[in-house]
Amino acid sequence: MKIALIGFRGTGKTSVGRILADRLGLPFLDTDTMVERRAGMPIPEIFRKKGEAGFRALERETIASLRDAEGVISTGGGAITDPANIADLRRHGRVFLLSAAPGVILDRIAGSDRPGLTGLSQEEEVRTLLARRKDAYLGAADACIDAGTRPPREIADIILQEIRGEAGISPDEKPSRLSRLRVKQEYGDGDSIAREGAKTRKRERDALLERFGLTTVRDLLDRDPDLRVCAIAGNPCAHSKSPLLYNRLFAHFKMHYHYTRFEWPDAETILRLAALLPVKGLSVTIPFKADVIPHLDEVDSHAAAIGAVNTVVRCGGRAYGHNTDWLGVRSPLAHRQGGRAVVLGAGGAAAAAVYALLSLDMDVTVLARRSDAAQKLADRFGCRWGALEDFRGSDADVVVHTTPVGMEPDTRSLLAPCDLERKTTVFDLVYTPPETPLIRAAKEAGCETIPGTEMFVHQAAEQFRLITGIAVTPALIREMLA
Numbered sequence: 205m206k207i208a209l210i211g212f213r214g215t216g217k218t219s220v221g222r223i224l225a226d227r228l229g230l231p232f233l234d235t236d237t238m239v240e241r242r243a244g245m246p247i248p249e250i251f252r253k254k255g256e257a258g259f260r261a262l263e264r265e266t267i268a269s270l271r272d273a274e275g276v277i278s279t280g281g282g283a284i285t286d287p288a289n290i291a292d293l294r295r296h297g298r299v300f301l302l303s304a305a306p307g308v309i310l311d312r313i314a315g316s317d318r319p320g321l322t323g324l325s326q327e328e329e330v331r332t333l334l335a336r337r338k339d340a341y342l343g344a345a346d347a348c349i350d351a352g353t354r355p356p357r358e359i360a361d362i363i364l365q366e367i368r369g370e371a372g373i374s375p376d377e378k379p380s381r382l383s384r385l386r387v388k389q390e391y392g393d394g395d396s397i398a399r400e401g402a403k404t405r406k407r408e409r410d411a412l413l414e415r416f417g418l419t420t421v422r423d424l425l426d427r428d429p430d431l432r433v434c435a436i437a438g439n440p441c442a443h444s445k446s447p448l449l450y451n452r453l454f455a456h457f458k459m460h461y462h463y464t465r466f467e468w469p470d471a472e473t474i475l476r477l478a479a480l481l482p483v484k485g486l487s488v489t490i491p492f493k494a495d496v497i498p499h500l501d502e503v504d505s506h507a508a509a510i511g512a513v514n515t516v517v518r519c520g521g522r523a524y525g526h527n528t529d530w531l532g533v534r535s536p537l538a539h540r541q542g543g544r545a546v547v548l549g550a551g552g553a554a555a556a557a558v559y560a561l562l563s564l565d566m567d568v569t570v571l572a573r574r575s576d577a578a579q580k581l582a583d584r585f586g587c588r589w590g591a592l593e594d595f596r597g598s599d600a601d602v603v604v605h606t607t608p609v610g611m612e613p614d615t616r617s618l619l620a621p622c623d624l625e626r627k628t629t630v631f632d633l634v635y636t637p638p639e640t641p642l643i644r645a646a647k648e649a650g651c652e653t654i655p656g657t658e659m660f661v662h663q664a665a666e667q668f669r670l671i672t673g674i675a676v677t678p679a680l681i682r683e684m685l686a
Contacts, residue, residue, distance in 0.1 A: 206297035214312035287675035301345035304352030344673030348520030438489035485671030529556035532663030543601030610640035617641035
């Protein structure tokens with residue numbers, strides 16, 4: 205068994221780790237201590253002589269040596285800044301994030317001789333680094349525990365409950381031992397109340413899984429309560445390649461996860477099912493990218509600007525929304541920075557495309573069948589707009605197609621070869637079929653073409669990092685889809 209504890213300095217990783225190791229009869233492995241032994245000097249001296257880069261290299265070597273280890277591993281606060289460390293900690297292991305409020309952390313680390321990393325005051329540094337590392341902490345963790353108000357033994361109790369099969373409820377949604385005692389004093393047996401609550405949740409969970417046609421997932425969780433779940437949420441979503449991709453990636457990185465489909469007519473029911481399961485992440489597709497936003501606890505700045513969420517990360521009883529679609533558009537077009545771009549369509553995918561193109565300093569025009577929809581989207585981002593019939597191929601360095609036209613059963617193309625110029629790059633976000641009618645027309649016109657699979661590849665790489673903390677290359681994504 206391998207259990208890794210991550211989190212900022214002062215969150216109690218060492219104290220909790222020693223208790224866990226003792227109770228489980230496992231070795232306790234502290235990566236900071238191992239780094240000092242490897243270097244033959246204390247950490248402050250490593251920083252003075254080799255700088256942070258030298259320390260991180262030693263830390264990376266140390267964590268790599270624990271890739272197949274058994275034990276309870278306590279990591280340094282910045283270990284998660286290297287995705288390779290996360291991949292090694294996750295390999296055949298469970299990762300728990302211990303978190304605390306900045307004020308609590310400051311009280312606990314007061315007087316430490318550890319060198320600063322930013323040149324800021326200690327208070328400013330803690331707040332800055334917590335914000336900078338937030339996505340990495342949440343992605344790397346299988347479960348998140350508020351360690352700011354709990355003693356180490358109670359945190360160890362919660363982790364032991366998790367690894368002994370009480371998966372499916374966030375640790376911060378479970379009543380703590382102290383709260384159960386208070387309930388027992390006032391109302392009777394708090395443990396019995398907690399057990400009844402768990403049974404009620406399981407009945408609701410099983411009923412929803414039955415309605416969704418996911419009895420296989422129910423059986424998997426009944427046999428293996430430690431299993432973590434991810435899913436694509438949409439209606440329809442049977443055509444999605446995400447389950448194939450994610451399950452192959454989980455196997456590749458030796459992660460104890462399973463990816464499935466949540467296909468249902470409304471987002472609220474899907475999110476309720478996610479809350480009843482040990483769900484770590486959701487890939488959100490049509491028609492729910494805007495619908496999910498009111499149900500989330502936090503939405504990042506990119507998703508808020510675009511007005512759509514395609515990635516939900518769950519941890520500690522909270523749901524965090526992101527958008528990676530815009531990166532799926534941006535990355536394949538980075539070589540056309542500063543050009544003139546036309547976006548065909550005015551829906552959620554079009555908003556992500558406009559946002560991506562503007563980030564590349566492109567001059568963007570939105571064209572749609574309904575000119576009022578094109579105007580509404582263009583006005584949001586301060587760009588030009590018009591109707592589809594206004595398209596003039598000679599004006600475009602880049603054309604990004606964002607409508608469903610070209611996907612079965614509508615196998616038309618909005619543009620013909622005669623509409624396009626050889627100098628134009630045509631990016632069709634439709635990826636089923638791999639060669640759409642528009643891509644064929646663009647090839648006939650001699651254009652550079654980018655198929656929709658490239659958007660899927662690049663957005664999926666970023667989405668996988670947000671959900672798991674592990675960085676994957678586009679090449680690996682393509683290999684897994686082959």
